[in-house]
Amino acid sequence: MDLADALDRAPTGERPRFDLAAGALVGGRCADCGATAWPARAVCHRCGGADVRLGTFARAGTLVSCTLVMVPRPGLEAPYMLGQVRLDDGPVVFGQIIGLDDAEAVPCPVTVQVSADRYWFTPAGLQEPTGERQDETRVSSDETGG
Amino acid sequence: MAEDVVVAGVGMHPFGRHSGRSLKDLARVAGLRALLDAGIGPQGVQMVYSSNAMAGMLQGQEMVRGQTVLREIGIEGVPVVNVENACAGGSTAFAQAVMAIRSGAADVVLAIGFEKMFVADRSRTLDALESAADLDVVAGLGIQFTAVYGMRLRARLADGSIARQDLADVAVKSHANGVRNPYAQHRVQVTAAQVLESRAIADPLTLLMCSSICDGAAAVVLARGGALPQPGRPTVRVLASASTSGFTLDPAGGPSGATLCAQRAYEQAGAGPGDVDVAEVHDAMAPAELLYAEQLGFCPPGDGARFFRSGATALDGRLPINPSGGLASRGHPVGATGLAQLAELTWQLRGEAGERQVHRPRIALAQNSGGWLEGESAAVNVHLLERTQRWT
Ligand SMILES: [Zn+2]
Numbered sequence: 001m002d003l004a005d006a007l008d009r010a011p012t013g014e015r016p017r018f019d020l021a022a023g024a025l026v027g028g029r030c031a032d033c034g035a036t037a038w039p040a041r042a043v044c045h046r047c048g049g050a051d052v053r054l055g056t057f058a059r060a061g062t063l064v065s066c067t068l069v070m071v072p073r074p075g076l077e078a079p080y081m082l083g084q085v086r087l088d089d090g091p092v093v094f095g096q097i098i099g100l101d102d103a104e105a106v107p108c109p110v111t112v113q114v115s116a117d118r119y120w121f122t123p124a125g126l127q128e129p130t131g132e133r134q135d136e137t138r139v140s141s142d143e144t145g146g
Numbered sequence: 147m148a149e150d151v152v153v154a155g156v157g158m159h160p161f162g163r164h165s166g167r168s169l170k171d172l173a174r175v176a177g178l179r180a181l182l183d184a185g186i187g188p189q190g191v192q193m194v195y196s197s198n199a200m201a202g203m204l205q206g207q208e209m210v211r212g213q214t215v216l217r218e219i220g221i222e223g224v225p226v227v228n229v230e231n232a233c234a235g236g237s238t239a240f241a242q243a244v245m246a247i248r249s250g251a252a253d254v255v256l257a258i259g260f261e262k263m264f265v266a267d268r269s270r271t272l273d274a275l276e277s278a279a280d281l282d283v284v285a286g287l288g289i290q291f292t293a294v295y296g297m298r299l300r301a302r303l304a305d306g307s308i309a310r311q312d313l314a315d316v317a318v319k320s321h322a323n324g325v326r327n328p329y330a331q332h333r334v335q336v337t338a339a340q341v342l343e344s345r346a347i348a349d350p351l352t353l354l355m356c357s358s359i360c361d362g363a364a365a366v367v368l369a370r371g372g373a374l375p376q377p378g379r380p381t382v383r384v385l386a387s388a389s390t391s392g393f394t395l396d397p398a399g400g401p402s403g404a405t406l407c408a409q410r411a412y413e414q415a416g417a418g419p420g421d422v423d424v425a426e427v428h429d430a431m432a433p434a435e436l437l438y439a440e441q442l443g444f445c446p447p448g449d450g451a452r453f454f455r456s457g458a459t460a461l462d463g464r465l466p467i468n469p470s471g472g473l474a475s476r477g478h479p480v481g482a483t484g485l486a487q488l489a490e491l492t493w494q495l496r497g498e499a500g501e502r503q504v505h506r507p508r509i510a511l512a513q514n515s516g517g518w519l520e521g522e523s524a525a526v527n528v529h530l531l532e533r534t535q536r537w538t
Binding site for chain 1: 282283286287290293298300345346349396397520
């Protein structure tokens with residue numbers, strides 16, 4: 001695959017980020033070197049190749065570290081928990097952690113949860129949550145200067 | 147090194163809350179002090195790199211920020227390049243000035259940074275800070291810089307290599323240095339108990355460990371060696387200048403941007419971390435100093451807390467870190483911070499740092515990081531400065 005193929009990649013706003021059926025994140029995986037990124041990019045960050053294919057990542061990952069944030073942000077009541085997660089077959093991603101009572105247990109296994117426009121993580125084995133998420137904040141592509 | 151570049155003059159406007167002062171006022175004081183220190187007037191400046199991060203969102207001056215403040219001090223009709231690299235903008239302007247002189251494009255270049263973060267609505271300042279990340283990816287997650295550092299430190303508390311007491315003790319040291327710095331925002335001595343009892347921000351960080359909203363400006367005049375002779379004053383030259391942008395984290399791990407820049411800088415200088423006598427590091431949260439001591443090679447990985455406990459990084463230690471009080475105490479007006487670090491190190495190398503002077507430093511290191519790309523800083527610059535004359 002040629003670098004020029006990246007010229008025709010779907011606009012970022014049209015690339016899927018979530019697989020609702022699988023309940024997992026969809027990102028890019030380089031067919032040449034295997035590097036992953038979420039969300040998918042047009043060109044591989046590791047080898048510079050353009051054969052980046054969309055793929056569904058594992059739901060399972062490891063919560064590497066987390067923090068309980070005490071300062072609210074628009075659409076987010078404090079406290080809320082943020083964490084760094086290494087997906088089992090994917091990239092390192094950051095997101096909200098819901099339902100983790102014992103932060104001292106970190107590192108620990110977690111499971112990704114997705115809805116139409118967002119994702120979060122719950123401790124592995126915890127009962128599937130019913131979407132008790134608080135935030136609805138999301139910027140349009142216009143606001144990001146894209 | 148192809149060509150010597152020297153720091154000919156430095157200047158700052160005190161950091162803090164300056165409600166009655168505009169960006170022009172802040173930049174005027176820092177800029178004029180740097181010119182006076184270099185012994186030149188505005189017409190001696192051949193080129194300018196101007197750093198500001200937030201005036202677009204906070205003051206509405208989205209464009210030509212440098213030109214608008216520079217004409218207040220008589221600098222116009224020269225190339226002005228506006229630089230934005232989040233919290234690393236100041237050192238980016240400095241790095242560009244070094245390159246301009248090395249390239250032969252100019253002999254005397256001003257690098258200036260200015261920021262005014264206190265505005266009527268504090269949430270706008272937080273919004274502007276949040277934009278130091280890829281909003282297309284992280285908007286709405288509630289990522290704040292305090293949370294980023296909180297996550298980095300939590301992992302180290304979990305593995306036992308850093309204790310909560312260390313986090314507090316570093317903040318105590320920062321404040322103790324800030325007390326001695328007339329340019330510092332927070333000039334109040336605190337105790338470890340006060341630090342730990344202050345308001346929780348993002349576990350394990352508390353209020354007194356964190357840099358806060360700040361106004362200020364800093365400026366540096368750089369010159370080709372010999373272009374601005376200053377007889378009778380020690381010469382400070384630029385030994386190394388290394389920069390990188392952020393990169394996607396490798397799930398298997400790997401060196402940080404700060405480590406990569408430091409390695410390149412040591413290589414350029416033909417020196418190593420053991421040669422550094424004083425350092426200013428990017429402690430947007432005071433305990434980050436422990437992490438950067440490791441990443442810059444001052445101590446082995448995992449030993450940051452032990453290194454700190456040994457007293458090595460105190461003002462009278464063998465490698466004082468953040469004698470200015472660092473970002474946490476001196477203050478962190480985003481676009482000015484990198485240049486404030488370099489101004490501080492210049493004063494230290496000349497022996498002009500007053501009550502916070504460290505013992506006869508010869509080589510100084512500045513590390514300035516900005517923004518966040520899901521794990522790694524979006525921009526990092528490491529500079530090494532050297533005093534060329536012996537101490538007598
Ligand atoms: Zn690749």
